[in-house]
Amino acid sequence: MAYPPLRERSFRLLFLGQSLSLVGDAVVPAALALAVLRATGSTSALALVLGCVMVPRLLLLPLGGVVADRFNARTVALTTDLVRCAAQLCVGVQLLGGSPRLWQIAVAEAIGGAGSAFAMPSLPRLITGSVPDSQRQAANSALGVVKSATGLGGPALAGALILTVGPGWAFVLDAVSFAASAALTAAMRVVHVPVPRGSLRVDLVEGWQEVRNRDWYWTSLLAHATWNGAAAVLMTLGPALAVQRLGGEHTWVAILQAGAVGLLLGSLLAGRARLTHPVLVANLGLATYALPLALFAAGAPAAAVITAYGVALAGLGFLNPVWETTVQAVIPPDVLARVTSYDWLLSLAAMPLGYVVAPLAASAWGPQAPLWAASIAVGLACAGTAAAPGVRRFTVAAAAPARETEGQGAAGSMAGTTRT
Missing domain, CATH: 1.20.1250.20 (MFS general substrate transporter like domains)
Incomplete structure (x- = not known):
């Protein structure tokens, strides 16, 4: 294998789950921007929705770091995947229904942003808990490559979805990717090193x-x-x-x-x-x-x-x-x-x-x-x-x-x- 950490079962599951969720996430930026512009024609409305994603994330990040240090990273990651799955599915259903309401999209994206505040600090703990020290750099490299690769294909996939079946399906795809990531995370075994509280x-x-x-x-x-x-x-x-x-x-x-x-x-x-x-x-x-x-x-x-x-x-x-x-x-x-x-x-x-x-x-x-x-x-x-x-x-x-x-x-x- 190109990356030795992929020989570790738990890291393979993490790698696959992250790959799937990154594909879903890669289609969302373009879909969100164009969906809100189509629905409202207003850059102010787009700014509101983007702010609703970012503000809860920022407010909760320090707490997310404490939670990811104190508790098992697998449990934290699994929970956040399910929360973000529900949030993106809600947006997708709104858009596919043909009459999206700005406040509902904003609330759903705010919930997703809050979930990411706990997911982001938990990822390094998943890596350190699933691969030995000697393979950690290679593990980070593997995840970095897949992140760049999914980012490369994401806009093209987003464009295909937006211009053919509509931006709602981009959010459904993201929701499915989070559900798959949750299932793979649940199958992982992650070493948790308890710390003095x-x-x-x-x-x-x-x-x-x-x-x-x-x-x-x-x-x-x-x-x-x-x-x-x-x-x-x-x-x-x-x-x-x-x-x-x-x-x-x-x-x-x-x-x-x-x-x-x-x-x-x-x-x-x-x-x-x-x-x-x-x-x-x-x-x-x-x-x-x-x-x-x-x-x-x-x-x-x-x-x-x-x-x-x-x-x-x-x-x-x-x-x-x-x-x-x-x-x-x-x-x-x-x-x-x-x-x-x-x-x-x-x-x-x-x-x-x-x-x-x-x-x-x-x-x-x-x-x-x-x-x-x-x-x-x-x-x-x-x-x-x-x-x-x-x-x-x-x-x-x-x-x-x-x-x-x-x-x-x-x-x-x-x-x-x-x-x-």
Whole structure:
């Protein structure tokens, strides 16, 4: 086998379940955007629904990290799969019924977003509980490859569903994928390492201290948050601009498809990279997201926007495995889920702001203004991390001794991470 961890039965089940759920998830972004636009014709309505996904996720992520550390990750993952299955099925039924109500879609997506707040921190614990230490890097690599591959095919599948049978079937497909993932997760055997339980406040503080004590970490997370805020602006305004000015719905699907190709290529490149300063290089790659934002704002031709978006998502694809590998090498493993939850929380915190501000600013000054502002902000924030000594000087080799010391002194804590 290409990946030795796949010889482990439990990891094979996890790999297959994640693959199926990732296929389902990959069709949803385009389907959700175009379904809401078809139903309402309003970017504000789309911003509302996207915000309903994001806000519960952000509010519950720290709690999700504590739960994933305290309880068996298999139970947490199984429960969240079933919750998200029900939420996506509800949206699919609404759309297939022909008279979707915005509030019902928003509530269902909010429930799904809440479920993801517990699912995201539980994944690293599933990996560490199903494969031995020596195979963990290969396990993460296998999951990264399938994530990029499903992202590559997802927009094309979404486009086929949307343009033929309608976006409702995309949500039904996602619901079925979560149900299949739940069944496979139920068949897993996951080693659960119990940890000393303190109060909820103590658990939250311990996880936060692991982030706060590393300047390269929180400086990078500020840049990642800016990137996600800019992405929210583009996801809110981009579909309507693509439909109205760049040729129609198929153009938006093509933009997302180019992004998926870039994400895969960036992930493959990261697998071959041997970097002395991984955090700095990865953050500079994120700065390329300024380009598609600027081209959208400038009214550039569709081909230029599509190409630029592919390049920008290659930067994201490169950052994801580089960041994950770096953090896993430095952060004490006994605080895995909590640091993961704070990583996600800080990285994604600006997205609701982008969803809210983008349509308001577009109504007041036109869509070009928020797109230009987002382009400048993401370029300065991501490239600007080079000015931070902690980022500029960081190397894994230099940080490794600190990891050993902290790991010995943090007996009974927990941590880890993942990305934008």
